[in-house]
Amino acid sequence: MGVSGQSATTRIGLAEIARLAEVSEATVSRVINRRPGVSTKTRATVERAMAELNMTRPTEGEMVLAIVPELSNDVFTRLAEQIEAELSPFGLHTLVCAALPGSSKERDFAAATVGVGIAGAIFLSASNTLSRGDHSAQQMLRDRRVPFVNVNGGAGGIPAATFSTNDWRAAELAIDHLTALGHRRIGMLAGPPGNLLADRRIEGFFAALRKHGLDDENALLERQLFTVDGGRRGGDLLIDRGATAIVAASDRMALGAVNAAFRRGMSVPGDLSVVGYDDSPMLDLTAPPLTTVRQPTERLAQHAAQALHVLISGNHVNEDEVLIDPELRIRSSTGGWAEKPRKRQKPQARP
Incomplete structure (x- = not known):
């Protein structure tokens, strides 16, 4: 029946x-x-x-495709779980697929799931973070009238509701904290060129330096991959250029910078202060516990899920990007600085 x-x-x-x-x-x-x-x-x-009572309803339209760049990163896993929790009360469930931004997998996943009748899709820091990425998956969904929303970056000018961490504010929070501790030679470990979020954090970094009267003409900036190795390489370069503090674009990069300091016999935060980004769950257990800028994942998930449900219900939502402020979590990887000579060892050979 x-x-x-x-x-x-x-x-x-x-x-x-x-x-x-x-x-x-x-x-x-x-x-x-x-x-x-x-x-x-x-x-x-x-x-x-x-x-x-053996009463059923059609299952078509119950599934939401959620595309993330990877599942090994805690922040994406946490976002996907929180979106599932937000969608579940509406009878909707998420199908999480990992697709490297810029690859053809996004379109493949979208095409396969549209064929079985998904209700909508959410792009979580996927191709929507690339300024010149392949946005054909989003265009296909729009052409098929399948609603979708973006988290952390729009999709190449394709109109869609977008909810992003305020990355300009994220950089400002880190710089405000470090300058209050006395740091003036502050370096930034940013993501690779072409990444929209990395570009925003760099803009925020320069703006915050100017706000505090610091010279940004020779700003200590290194662009690397969002990995521990990228953080280690960039950390070495920034330390060589005299940075007393480093603002990293991800927690992984920050931990790489900490490792670069340790390999030289330096202490953190005695010789180098480090600020991460994301607020991974294990940061209280790192040595030292990492100061970081926390992404507002709960609010991002809530806004994205609610907007998608409104779209699935056939109603309109604003397609302007909504920026949500992050917060600074101060732990033990940052400390006060007074100008003083410091002895640095050369990097040790990697085994």
């Missing part, structure tokens, strides 16, 4: 489900039509009642 539509048979179906689940018919209708206003526990009770 079906449960959708407005026929007399449907009304009987709704009444049976409501009686078994001990809820109102209006609640059953909200569950069936994936409307908000129903708790997760109540929704599960209604779903069980439907199963006991």
